[in-house]
Amino acid sequence: MAESERRRGTAAHEHVRVAVIGSGFGGIGAAVRLRREGVTDFVVLERAGAVGGTWRDNSYPGCACDVPSHLYSFSFAPNPDWPRAFSGQEHIREYLERVADTFRLRPHIRLDTEVLRASWDTERLLWELETSRGALTADVVVSATGPLSDPRTPDIPGLTSFPGKVFHSARWDHGYDLRGKRVAMVGTGASAIQIVPEIQRDVRRLTLFQRTPPWVLPRADRAITGVERWLHRQLPFTTYARRGLLWGIRELQVQAFTKRPNELGLVESLARRNMARAIKDPALRAKLTPTYRIGCKRILLSNSYYPALAQPHVDVVASGLAEVRGSTAVAADGTEAEVDAIIFGTGFHVTDMPIADRVVGDDGRTLMETWKDGMKSLRGASAAGFPNFLTVIGPNTGLGNSSMILMIESQLNYLADYLRQLDVLGGRAALVARPSAVNAWTRRVQDRMKRTVWNTGGCTSWYLDDHGVNTTIWPGTTTEFRAATRRVDLNEYEVLRPPARRTAPGSGRKAEVTA
Ligand SMILES: Cc1cc2nc3c(=O)[nH]c(=O)nc-3n(C[C@H](O)[C@H](O)[C@H](O)COP(=O)(O)OP(=O)(O)OC[C@H]3O[C@@H](n4cnc5c(N)ncnc54)[C@H](O)[C@@H]3O)c2cc1C
Numbered sequence: 332m333a334e335s336e337r338r339r340g341t342a343a344h345e346h347v348r349v350a351v352i353g354s355g356f357g358g359i360g361a362a363v364r365l366r367r368e369g370v371t372d373f374v375v376l377e378r379a380g381a382v383g384g385t386w387r388d389n390s391y392p393g394c395a396c397d398v399p400s401h402l403y404s405f406s407f408a409p410n411p412d413w414p415r416a417f418s419g420q421e422h423i424r425e426y427l428e429r430v431a432d433t434f435r436l437r438p439h440i441r442l443d444t445e446v447l448r449a450s451w452d453t454e455r456l457l458w459e460l461e462t463s464r465g466a467l468t469a470d471v472v473v474s475a476t477g478p479l480s481d482p483r484t485p486d487i488p489g490l491t492s493f494p495g496k497v498f499h500s501a502r503w504d505h506g507y508d509l510r511g512k513r514v515a516m517v518g519t520g521a522s523a524i525q526i527v528p529e530i531q532r533d534v535r536r537l538t539l540f541q542r543t544p545p546w547v548l549p550r551a552d553r554a555i556t557g558v559e560r561w562l563h564r565q566l567p568f569t570t571y572a573r574r575g576l577l578w579g580i581r582e583l584q585v586q587a588f589t590k591r592p593n594e595l596g597l598v599e600s601l602a603r604r605n606m607a608r609a610i611k612d613p614a615l616r617a618k619l620t621p622t623y624r625i626g627c628k629r630i631l632l633s634n635s636y637y638p639a640l641a642q643p644h645v646d647v648v649a650s651g652l653a654e655v656r657g658s659t660a661v662a663a664d665g666t667e668a669e670v671d672a673i674i675f676g677t678g679f680h681v682t683d684m685p686i687a688d689r690v691v692g693d694d695g696r697t698l699m700e701t702w703k704d705g706m707k708s709l710r711g712a713s714a715a716g717f718p719n720f721l722t723v724i725g726p727n728t729g730l731g732n733s734s735m736i737l738m739i740e741s742q743l744n745y746l747a748d749y750l751r752q753l754d755v756l757g758g759r760a761a762l763v764a765r766p767s768a769v770n771a772w773t774r775r776v777q778d779r780m781k782r783t784v785w786n787t788g789g790c791t792s793w794y795l796d797d798h799g800v801n802t803t804i805w806p807g808t809t810t811e812f813r814a815a816t817r818r819v820d821l822n823e824y825e826v827l828r829p830p831a832r833r834t835a836p837g838s839g840r841k842a843e844v845t846a
Contacts, residue, residue, distance in 0.1 A: 346468045347373055349372070349469060351373060352476050353375075355387075357724055358384070360740065361743055362436045368751075377443075391522060391526050393526055393528060397521060398417075401573045402577040402736070406574070415554055416553050443463070447463060448690075449461075450690075451691065456761045474721070477724065478679070478724050478729060479679040483677055483680050485677055492657070493655045493658065496671065496672040501679070509533050512671040513668070514534045516540065520676055536644050538646045538660065538668040538670065539647050545631045547630075547632070547633050547637065548602050550632035578734075589783045606637055608637070610640065618649040624790070627785060628792040629792075648662045658670060678793050681793050682796035692716040693717070704798065707770075712742060712749075715763070719761045721749060723746075731785060745816040762819075762827070777800070
């Protein structure tokens, strides 16, 4: 195909320089960064009918961030008007909509466009994307489909014949009235502990199925005063100072999580006191006290969770939901509860992200097949065998105690430099991570992981994959990750060029490697 034709695409077949998948913080951030780098030939493909990702899909009662808003927002789009220290879902969603408008991203965003398949063309050195709204090709694909975007509902025997209502926290059914109902809440993670205090006010009976209790610390939430907001608007540096302080505190905490988990004992006593203030019944306190080191699972923040559990119409079953018999929810320990509705707060497909099954690399294997022994990518971004394919929030880029937006922005720095490197190379070129570089990076990450609380704290968490390997969390500070993703090191990549001439049938289709 001639270069001009390739750029223009055909009527049925559009070509772009960059295709971004997803419009949460990752995809919207990538779009802003592309525009700032002078790249205008890009699209953002979003399967839903609006932008917002996590903050569009999670509309359950009480949904809010658990990192202060001034840190849980883009550094390039400070918001002086955050209403609370920890703002609610609607405000965060509005913020993302505003960022899309302010940075004039709308013409690039294709809503209701689900990416069904992305396959690397080894001869033309481009990605062929099949979407629910037709096909297109792209030089570079940025996958920002989110680590927590596809809800996971456990396969519970008998669930399909349950006569009542069933839904997942990330797909809240606002048409269903919980007032006066007997409700089973399954799970005790970040979403469940926000939901429980809200719905217990309305329901007749609430039964919480708890496989493992979380550690819960008080939440220093409050309304941000009019004076503070006025100050942030008049003197923008005060917003930056506030953000800087919030960031610095969390950077200082990282050592305890990554190198000295024993120091976290002090934090455990704070959490125990938080529980004791609300839970007077020693038997209930025993059920709610974790047996693993604090921090091993995500530390949760709430002032209302324990008071809600102390209510007489709330039961805590210290066992997971194992079976549903008619309208009876049965726990693994045999406890039974008659219920009208079952709400799953059981998390997401994290280490088996669905997009991986749809992306086909240079050897015809999907990312899911390539990652069957565990997810691994160079600097959380590039998987071996997947040229010009970058993930935002890829393997080992999650955080246990700070804002994911910091990690997303680091990955966007890497994306920007990646595109610059391709420009410098000139002509048709692609970069593919060397397997040796991917392995070296993974070894480095996993070596550091050994001492961390996530690996040594004595818990099973969603940070670990089916093999018990932590492929989710970054075992360092956000500053270290920022430094590691500032530049693309070309020594870690092979440069691909289109084959000089067509190879004979059966002799392989791989592009020439020129690095
Ligand atoms: C309830 C909840 C609270 C959270 N609170 C915090 C917090 O306080 N602090 C924090 O740091 N992190 C928090 N997180 C983590 C949060 O997921 C990240 O901070 C961040 O929002 C992720 O952004 P993202 O753009 O990577 O993914 P998402 O926001 O999940 O966006 C991914 C987008 O990709 C789209 N998509 C997926 N597959 C396809 C496809 N095949 N084709 C087209 N589009 C597709 C989805 O529809 C979605 O819009 C929270 C997560 C949840 C669920």
